[in-house]
Structure formats: structure tokens, C-alpha cells
Amino acid sequence: MMLMKRRDFLKAGAAAGALASLYGCASGSKASGHVVVVGGGFGGATMAKYLRMWSEGGVQVTLIERNPTFISCPISNLVIGGTKTMEDITVSYEGLKNKWQVRVIQDDVVAVDAAKRSISLAKGGTMTYDRLVLSPGIEFMWDQVPGLNNAAAQGKILHAWKAGPQTVALRKQLEDMKDGGVYAISIPKAPYRCPPGPYERACLVANYFKQSKPKSKVIILDANEDVVSKKGLFVKAWTDLYKDTIEYRPNSELKDVDVATNTAVLEFDKLKADVLNVIPPQRAGDIAAKSGLKLINNRWVDINWLSMESTSTPGVHVLGDAIFPAPTMPKSGHMANQHAKLGAAAILNMLAGDAPSATPLVMNTCYSYVDTKNAIHVASVHTYDEATKTMQPVKGAGGVSAARNEIEGKAAMGWAKNIWADMLA
Amino acid sequence: MKPLPTIVAALGMLAAASAAQAADPNLARNLAATCANCHGTNGRAVPGAGMDALAGMEKAKTLQKLADFKSGAKPASIMHQLSKGYTDEQLDLIATYFAAQK
Numbered sequence: 086m087m088l089m090k091r092r093d094f095l096k097a098g099a100a101a102g103a104l105a106s107l108y109g110c111a112s113g114s115k116a117s118g119h120v121v122v123v124g125g126g127f128g129g130a131t132m133a134k135y136l137r138m139w140s141e142g143g144v145q146v147t148l149i150e151r152n153p154t155f156i157s158c159p160i161s162n163l164v165i166g167g168t169k170t171m172e173d174i175t176v177s178y179e180g181l182k183n184k185w186q187v188r189v190i191q192d193d194v195v196a197v198d199a200a201k202r203s204i205s206l207a208k209g210g211t212m213t214y215d216r217l218v219l220s221p222g223i224e225f226m227w228d229q230v231p232g233l234n235n236a237a238a239q240g241k242i243l244h245a246w247k248a249g250p251q252t253v254a255l256r257k258q259l260e261d262m263k264d265g266g267v268y269a270i271s272i273p274k275a276p277y278r279c280p281p282g283p284y285e286r287a288c289l290v291a292n293y294f295k296q297s298k299p300k301s302k303v304i305i306l307d308a309n310e311d312v313v314s315k316k317g318l319f320v321k322a323w324t325d326l327y328k329d330t331i332e333y334r335p336n337s338e339l340k341d342v343d344v345a346t347n348t349a350v351l352e353f354d355k356l357k358a359d360v361l362n363v364i365p366p367q368r369a370g371d372i373a374a375k376s377g378l379k380l381i382n383n384r385w386v387d388i389n390w391l392s393m394e395s396t397s398t399p400g401v402h403v404l405g406d407a408i409f410p411a412p413t414m415p416k417s418g419h420m421a422n423q424h425a426k427l428g429a430a431a432i433l434n435m436l437a438g439d440a441p442s443a444t445p446l447v448m449n450t451c452y453s454y455v456d457t458k459n460a461i462h463v464a465s466v467h468t469y470d471e472a473t474k475t476m477q478p479v480k481g482a483g484g485v486s487a488a489r490n491e492i493e494g495k496a497a498m499g500w501a502k503n504i505w506a507d508m509l510a
Numbered sequence: 511m512k513p514l515p516t517i518v519a520a521l522g523m524l525a526a527a528s529a530a531q532a533a534d535p536n537l538a539r540n541l542a543a544t545c546a547n548c549h550g551t552n553g554r555a556v557p558g559a560g561m562d563a564l565a566g567m568e569k570a571k572t573l574q575k576l577a578d579f580k581s582g583a584k585p586a587s588i589m590h591q592l593s594k595g596y597t598d599e600q601l602d603l604i605a606t607y608f609a610a611q612k
Binding site: 430 | 534541544546548551556559588591593596
């Protein structure tokens, strides 16, 4: 009842805001209300902080995250390669709680009732919102790899594509592997989370083998017809640094696995590996589909690029890897952070009764290590295009590194430390 | 039915409102936030992480650096590619915003 009353009050506030905007006082309007953010990764954590910061505490924010701490996928390939630890890629939610007064709840959202503007939690209870933000990341499509459709199989043939226990487990498998063994990594067809990530992982595992298990091999089974990201730079690294270690096989889509023998089953071929690392095909996190949001290709959420709001479900905004991407826009942590800032600005305008900005801009930077010191990047800038109603890459901007270099190896860590702070500190 | 003068006045205010919206009071803040991933929230970079802090930097100095990145006069690993994604007007707003962060 209290919440109903509060929402009525907010509606009145929104109407007053609309009136203020009509009289040209938009900058004087102030947002208030309760925003629930689901998922505390690069998108959700950034959203929670920026809503609090930009509203100067005027908007109440609840962040619901199933894990006790944030663990970063970017840099996790260095943990798998053996030069960083889990501690290096783990950040607490204390900054969001204490500095920004975000209410952080460790739980899972099991249902969204968009008509009632309410969510249900796994541990019980419901919560109402004025605006809901879903930043659920990816779900694996296990039905595409039938042999992996059970927990025991998933515990043996790892993805390590969500940083956490799987990152540690994959490192252990590599440490336990005999010298002269084969590590095979299977890459799904694009789009998938972090386009250059699998190629970076292949480099860093090969780097570990060169130093500790020099007779061992890395075989890349790529479902795509060619290297999806930073092709020239990765191919040059494989030729220059890992000629006798890395073998790249394009058009090698995984059809299934034989769990007992660690065998990748392709259409016309099979490959038995000592360590088999399968990155399965992906779709938006479960809660997106369960909430009845419109999906494209039955996989990714269709959103309005001026607000990140679902095209089908008013009041629900979606960020990060879960959305149907704009042209040439990668599924990256950096991009999710930028989605969150676009979304936070739009939500604050909407809560104050104003329209979202008509001219949003987002940019991306992805660094990849090719060994423990040298990195390469891909960068892009995207602006809203009224004609196509999506973000389009700015012509003449962006690009890749001229060559792998140590300056960018340092910049990659600088990027990580700054983006983690931008989200969580 | 509203009397005609009220409607005329309201239309006039609507025109003023859309002009104000074109200016977008938060545009500088929103654009500057796209830099924060590397240069820190509001340009306050994490100390010791090797990234330039932009908060409080003199506007003319920031604009000169960005112009040099764009023209290629200042060598860069990545900023020559990113700066070209922003118009000169957008860079002016960003430099103004960071200069005001003390």
C-alpha cells in the first residue's frame, strides 16, 4: 500500500516534470523514485553507481546480484595463463554499498511482472520498482552441445566464459596436463561474449605451454570461417610467437562432445584433447526471456537505443551482452559500462518527466594480451542514427593497434583498474 | 476549449522548450562519462594505474591535446582513433566539463 501511494506520488511528480519541461525548465527538474537493477556486472554495477551519482542521491537504487563479489572476465585469461590470481580480478560491492548507498541484495530474480512493476526473488518476497534494469549477461545454449546437458559433464569440460570457479578449474586442468598434451578451445559462431577473448586465451595458454610444457599444443576449433576480431594481429602473434604451438582451424563448428574421452565432435571430424575447453553458443540471460521481453532470433533483447528500454515492455531497460547489438558493436564489458551510462542518463530524464537525450554516443575499447607483456586493441565510437534508429559506427574513427606492444600491455591493466573503479568505487 | 491566446502562448513555450532540449543540459556530462572507463569517474583516474587524470585540467590544454591526437601531430596508441569519433563541438563540451571538476 505504501508503495502504491509512493508510485502515485511519483506519477504526479513526473507530470509536474513534464510541465516544467514544457515551460523550458528541464534542467531544474529532479529525478526521484526506485530503480531495481538486476545483475552486478559491468552493466548493472555501472548503472547503480551512476544513477546514485547523477541524481545526487535522489533516486533509490537496489542492486540484485547472485554472487557475493564481482569477478572480472577481462583479465581472467591471465589467471588461466598463470600470471594473475583470482584476487587480482575480484572486487567487492562495498563501494557501491557504503560510498553510493546502493542497497545490494545477494539473490536471484525469478520473475518480473511488468504490469505491476514488481519482481519476485528466489529467496522469497517481491519488490516494486519505478524502472527496472536487467543486466543479466549471457546464458549458454546447452541444447546446442547435447553431451554437455548435465552438471557432471559441465564440470569436466569447462567453458570458463563466466569468470569464477570455472576460471580456477580450467587453470588446474592445464597445470595437471602432461607435457605433450593437447588443449583444444571451441569457439561458437558470432555473436558471442567478448569476440577477441578466445584468441587471447589461446595465446596465453600457448605462452604457458612454451615456458612450462613445451611439447604441448593448442588447437583452436573456430565455428566461424575466419578469426572474428583483430585478425591480422592475432595471426601475426601466432606466427611470430607460437608457430610450433598454436594450430588454427576455421569452419570447425562443434556439434557435440564425448565427455568420457574428452572428444570434440565436429561435422566431419573428431578431436580428442587432454583439456577440452568449450565455449557454447549463447543467448541473453534467462530472466530476459522469462520476463516476456521481445527477443531477436529468439536470443537477444530488442531495445530502443535512446533509452536502452525494451521495445516490447515499458519500464524495463536492458544492458550489456544480453541485447541485440548495433552494427559492429561487440559484446564487451566496456560496451556494457557505456550502455549503463546511456541508460542511466535516459532513466533520470524519464523519472523527471523529460525525454531521453536525442544524441547519445558510446565508445568501445577492447585490449587483448598476446603474451604476458604485450597487448593489442580494437576501438570504435558509435552515435545514434535517426534514419536507422540504431547506433552506427562513426566513419573514420576507431581501429586496431599498429602492432602488439608493451605500452598497450600496461594500458590494458590501467583500463581494467579504472573501469573496475568506475563501476564499483 | 482553451481560449486562443493560451494556446498561442503554449506553442511559443513549446518552441522554447524544444530549443532548450536541443541544448540538452546534461550533454557535456554524458559525453565526458564515455571517457571514464579509462580516465576515471569524472576524470579522476585511479592513482598509479598509468592513465591521465583529466579532472581539473585546463580546457585549452585538453583541447590542444585532442586536436593533436586528431591531426596525428601527437603520437598515440589509441587516442588518435577515438578522438576522431567526436565532433569538435563534442570535444569542447568534454574539455569544459573536465576543467570544471576540481
